[in-house]
Amino acid sequence: MTTLATHFISRFIFPLHEYIKGHGTVRILRQLETSQWWSADRLAEFQAARLRRLIKFASQQVPYYRKLFAEAGIGPNDIRSPEDLPKLPFLTKDLIRANMDVLKADNASSLVRFNTGGSTGEPLIFYLGKERVGHDVAAKWRATRWWGVDIGDPEVVVWGSPVELGAQNRLREWRDHLLRTRLLSAFDMSERNLDYFIAEIRRLRPKMLFGYPSAIAHIARHVQKRGGSMNDLGVQVAFVTAERLYEDQYSDIESTFGCRVANGYGGRDAGFVAHQCPEGSLHITAEDIVVELVDQAGKLVAAGEPGEVVITHLATKEFPFIRYRTGDVAVFDDQLCGCGRSLPVLKEIQGRTTDFIVAADGTVMHGLALIYVLRDLPGIESFKIIQESKTEMRVLLVPVNGGYSRAVEDGIRRDFQDRLGKGVRVNVEPVAEIPPERSGKFRYVVSHVTLHS
Template identity: 60%
Template sequence: MSDLYTRFVSGVLFPLQEKLKHHDTVRVRRDMEDRQWWPQARILDVQLERLKNLLSQAGRKVPYYRELFASLSFDPAQVQSLADLQQLPFLTKAVIRANSDALRAEDASGLARFNTGGSSGEPLIFYIGTERVTHDVAAKWRATRWWNVDIGDPEIVVWGSPIELGAQDRVRLFRDKLMRTELLPAFEMSDARVDQFLARIRAVRPRMLFGYPSAISHIALHAEKRGVRLDDLGVRVVFVTSERLYDHQRAVLERVFGCPVANGYGGRDAGFIAHQCPSGSMHITAEDIVVEIIDDDGKVLPPGQAGEIVVTHLATRDYPFIRYRTGDIGVLGTESCACGRGLPVLKEIQGRSTDFVIAADGTVLHGLSLVYIVRDLTGVQSFKVIQESLELTRVQLVTDASFNPDDVRKIIEGFQRRLGDTVKVEVERVSAIAAEKSGKFRYIVSHVRNAAQGQG
């Protein structure tokens, strides 16, 4: 059970903050908590009604969509099913960059400017309105409560986004202290800095952690190396998001913190798409999010087949995200979850398209096929694989004294078995591997896939 202060924060303090921000978060979350138990057909009826409202609003108030609908003779009033979305083209990063102002609703006010990290080159700049923020916060809040924790429970956040870190002024720090949440910046992960993180975690005794799986698992492994226990603090759950969660990371976190790991999938651009429940399913926030899975030709695939995840966010009337290509690869589930929630399931999230590599003969391989070669070698502390071209792949390694230099040959031969005998594999031993500008860490970066798909 939550303690008295947690109940005060979640029931009084946080709702007051949201009301002062003109966010209807409490009502939205309560509606979501009610609807999650509805039969899936009833949830999808709500989804369709909200889709009609979004399309109608976009056709009337958003210059880009008003012109697009006219050119296609598309009438939102004639929409009868989610399949009617397929009459519309995809929204891509390139389209957003070219139509930044025209995507803004003419009656929009109070829009906040956001951007993605731009790890593959050029950042994406877009805008988010109050409705979108409200619904995203409510969706995350609902998922938090699935795990017997709530806003106001002591929390450690391991994050690296410049937006969050740049906002650490006195007001933000005071608010975080009231909410009992503390930020540990994920940019610098030196041994000395991680020692400080461990001291703070033990002092705070958080009920939950939230952040990048790569960063929190790094802290966990460092704790094991130092002989520092973290499984005696009463941590109930580790929430991870914003990167692919690998099985070995989940195992490390569960072992070191002595609690379950809850995966979350989404992005600053696409919103909170899916959250893991205690029964293990990734439930789509279907009240707000329509998910389509498409093949390389843009054809919508049925549940059970892997393809690119395309998202329509239904709470984006001020700056619509309609059929937005995320660049991520996933699979929709075909079965309901044992937890009893009617929310549809995202069965697999295979990672970004840039988490895949291309062999010399054109075969698409998941980056895990290379990750496993490096990860299991003795003495490898961290690594990064960069596929520069079909002809060249580079590997950065951070190693300790137990690393056998002869294993460099194992890496080269293993990579060539998968990518092709003619591929040049350069292995470089480095003292540290920098995170992306956002603070995230990526094991696999394929510039070949980027170029092929034109993703920024």
């Protein structure tokens, strides 16, 4: 049930906020809430028309793509639909770093510098225009409404944000207060801070949570460890994104907060790619984004097969993202969703390519193969698996209640070698804590071994 405060914020305050920032968010939201119910054919033609406009603009106004089209010997009319995109080469993080200036449109006027969190190593710096930001905000707004909540409903956000005291941050704090959003920093999740976070959530009684699944699950487990529960606060949904959502995280969040868990997929670079509806399907924002899934050789994969996510964002004229390799791995679903939306569906997000382990004989396996070895060990609070090479692994463990012993270490080493090869060195290291990545995210598995075809 929408309160008067929520209605006022979502109908007046937030639209005014977006208007002042020069974003067409409200107009875009109206279109998205209509187009999600179109037929698949109509949606596909709409997407193709937007793709043609982007390609034509990039070939004429963006130096990088003017040169690329000339060297490839093709014109914008050769790219008429998403099926034609493989005629173009991929855009990679290294290419963006090397071509930052020539990726900007000649007439770009509203570009703002952004960067990724750098959870895979080196952060990526890039630029976004107001058009792109407005489309991403509108897509997130639409998905929020799928769950019966809205902009202006009380919200707690657990995100990788340092606590700073500059004027800009005070302004943001005032804005968040006006919109009834409370930010809790995932950069510091010490015992003392976790107690504070729990007290704040109890005080605010939010209708929705938003953040990294690892961070929200960490809070949930802290509540459980204290023998408590937070299922009486009225939390309706926990929106999680930016990391793979594991089953145990889903269960811990759902049981502790007594709410549904809605998985989302996207990033600052890739955009608001997909979000889960209450029926359980992860719908792609097809009006704005073309998703391709490719194998290690760069060839398209069929529905049901895992592939690296390649993004073409249709609202990025001033700094185009065309066939951008994200490094994420996902699977298409060819089944229609029971919710009635024609938006295509991702069956699952498997994680980043660096979440995959390469055995000594070259076999590629998902990190879950090793996570399952550690996840249910008694006396282990948390862990992290780092593959340094095909022949060397590090396992960081945070033991509790004397849970670490030589027998536990030997068992881990034996189970890992059964999967990876008998000659693989497995170094088990008990530690006091495992900090998150610089981005604030937590990754169970990090591999420094490149996947080759």
